[in-house]
Amino acid sequence: MSDSRNYTVGWICALETEYVAAQSFLDEEHKGPEYVSPHDNNDYTLGKIGKHNVVIAVLPDGEYGTSSAASVARDMLHSFPNVRIGLMVGIGGGAPSSKHDIRLGDIVVSAPRHGESGVFQYDFGKTIQNQSFQPTGFLNQTPMVLRTAINGIKAEHKRKGHQIEQAINGVLQESPRLRRDYKRPDMNSDRLYLSEFVHTKEEETCAVACGDNPSSLVPRIKRTESDDNPAIFYGTIASSNQLMKDAVARDSLAKEKEVLCFEMEAAGLMNHFPCLVIRGICDYADSHKNKEWQGYAAMAAAAYAKNLLCRIPLNKMEAEKKLCDVISSVKNSLDEVYTATQDTKATVQNLDLEQKRGKVEYWLSPPDPSTNFNKALQQRHKGSGLWFLQSDNFIKWRTQPSSFLWLHGIPGCGKTILSSTIIEQLGTMLPSQTILYFYFDFNDTAKQTLDKMIRSLIYQFYHNDEKDSQPLYSLFSSCKDRQRQPTTEELCNVFFEMLNRIEEIWIVLDALDECSTRRGPAINGVLSWIREILNTEQRNVHLLVTSRPEQDIESEITQHYQKDDIIAIKSGLISDDIRAYIHARVRENPGLKRWWSHVEVQNEIELRLIEKADGM
Ligand SMILES: [Zn+2]
Incomplete structure (x- = not known):
């Protein structure tokens, strides 16, 4: 051996x-x-x-x-x-x-x-x-x-x-x-056919099937x-x-x-x-x-x-050198090269993304609605909003395709707190889904227009899912990498394109009445914009909005949406009876007669009274 x-x-x-x-x-x-x-x-x-x-x-x-x-x-x-x-x-x-x-x-x-x-x-x-x-x-x-x-x-x-x-x-x-x-076989069996000349009859030899016709052979x-x-x-x-x-x-x-x-x-x-x-x-x-x-x-x-x-x-x-030694050194160097490339690639990609995000954020300058969200949650009382979260309306809205809800209520009924509770609940129930939200806010000039809302929604979208952001990148580069600001129309279009790329999405918009650009076409009026979002069948958008029952909002919504889509907000702490009593008193009490023609002031008085009642 x-x-x-x-x-x-x-x-x-x-x-x-x-x-x-x-x-x-x-x-x-x-x-x-x-x-x-x-x-x-x-x-x-x-x-x-x-x-x-x-x-x-x-x-x-x-x-x-x-x-x-x-x-x-x-x-x-x-x-x-x-x-x-x-x-x-x-x-x-x-x-x-x-x-x-x-x-x-x-x-x-x-x-x-x-x-x-x-x-x-x-x-x-x-x-x-x-x-x-x-x-x-x-x-x-x-x-x-x-x-x-x-x-x-x-x-x-x-x-x-x-x-x-x-x-x-x-x-x-x-x-x-x-x-x-x-x-060595006979030289005549060495046939080089032209590349386009294909052997078709599998079972036959070339001598039979393809032959020796000079027109099918490469001359040598x-x-x-x-x-x-x-x-x-x-x-x-x-x-x-x-x-x-x-x-x-x-x-x-x-x-x-x-x-x-x-x-x-x-x-x-x-x-x-x-x-x-x-x-x-x-x-x-x-x-x-x-x-x-x-x-x-x-x-x-x-x-x-x-x-x-x-x-x-x-x-x-x-x-x-022995081959086994060569191989272990090859393997080591390949492993090193591989690890190094992977590391570098990941780092570069991350850096790249972070840098890009920073640039896009700076250019888009979206208002940050999380401040409203956090503030509202701090003010929330225990158990507040449960009546809604447990309602059929909420379940239907959350699960049925292309659903819409308008929660309306008088000032002080806790709309913003309810919106925040809903947003929080969605986040818990649908952790891997895209949930966007925005608060219109009288007290914050950066949160009063459709333009600002779109910027915020696009940015949340982008942050949530990088892969759906191609339309945003295109707009970004067409604005010459932040040298120019996009128009509201461009932003709306990007947002619609991003929507079209996603299977399902939940959007909560709080206090529509605090938006100063409610009327006009979809590119500047939030009411038409809402209609446009819900009108496209291929999109699966669940949209929930809250507001005071302002006349223009009410007429738009009652005109285009079902009765089931409209819900009056109940306060978590005061009963409807008390609310109704206050509402009536403000409008009927002779002592308040001089404000009867001033709806804004009446609302304000009502708000204060309800807030007081809330604290009782
Ligand atoms: Zn052949």
Whole structure:
């Protein structure tokens, strides 16, 4: 049995055909390993190529793709801890172009450049649908000793050509059984069809279905004695979990990323098993598939891999870092990079958002209704408003789509306290929903117009849910980032757009009668604005407003809304009887006769009296 610690080259194949080819190029074959990791289910072939001990593994039968490759590689490195260089050797689909005359049986080697590995991963689904590629780069971990050997081989081939064809023939001579499946197929079966020419009859071969009509083929000149055959290309290999069989997508990647070859495993390996990828070309990554060239292409790739290993001196190999050490350092640096990027991204995003919010807030300068809310709650008596919160009206309003309620009451009946109780209750009952509110206020000039109300509602909306704020950002930038103030109309439009983006919303507006811009069209009168909000069917707005029963408000609301939508407010502490008594006395008591024509003063007297009664 062989000591697994003696093996320095890890060679991975995806298919049995490739495994056979790899084994065929061993100079000597060793017995199986003495010991492998307990969970390692890989099949290994051990042997020697040149001066190096090589361990070859294959993916389980029927499995392919990046993750299978990654797991085979991981197990290999556990069982063979001294592996120093990795090779992924097998077949792939070529991407011929005017720049790279790639033919069947040729060899493509992943060539690291610009600090990248020479392999990139792309998302196949997106390739086909949107023609846009989202490649993932890998760190270049190709060992120095391999890169040096590649350069040596290139120079040698340039001068003297290579012996790959002869090496394959030598193998086939020694193993006649392999000849049928692994010899070079007839040159006439190497057909490169035009990209638009699609193979339609799945069950028929290209010879039958697609034929040899020159009008469907890409014209290519026969290779001569002075051309390398097979030819060897160095460049980028594209890797994905799905098979590339679309000539148009192939061409587009070849052009955009200078891809020479498509395959399905390398991307899974690069960060677990830094390796050189060597692919023999068995088809053109298009709809025309045949298996005829697979054996020979696998042989060509294996022959190249052997060439490469034979160039590496023993002492240079031993001087290389062990792959398992390389990987842990790759993993650490990837983790660090990842954590650092995530942190930075989050911080930048937060900073960005905070800064943006600050700018938008400054520009919008919304009045803050929470001061009214807090003040009202401080004045509230225990149990106040319960009569309403427990009423059917409230439940209906809260739950039925596009609902409206007008709570009206004489001054001092506790409207503002009731509004605040409702807002508080909504917040408790619907913690993840959008609830907006505003208090019109005689005592605060910043809270007396529709314009100010909209600013406040938009800002609450924005603060609540960043993702629905695109209309606001658009307005912000169209105002040249706060150089100009938006008009009320623009604000109204933004607010309606924001409403259209949300499924459901609850809005409470207190003391409409304290709004100085009640009349006029929806862009400046709050009453028409209310009608506009509720008129659109697709919006699911629950709107509740409170006010004194001022004539204009009453007439607007009784004209447009149901009787059920209108509720008179009961004070939590004084009975309706007392309220009615006070109301009547103020208006009928002869002692107060001189105020009879002054409704405002009467209201004021009534308010004071009710407040006194409240305190009793
Ligand atoms: Zn075909």
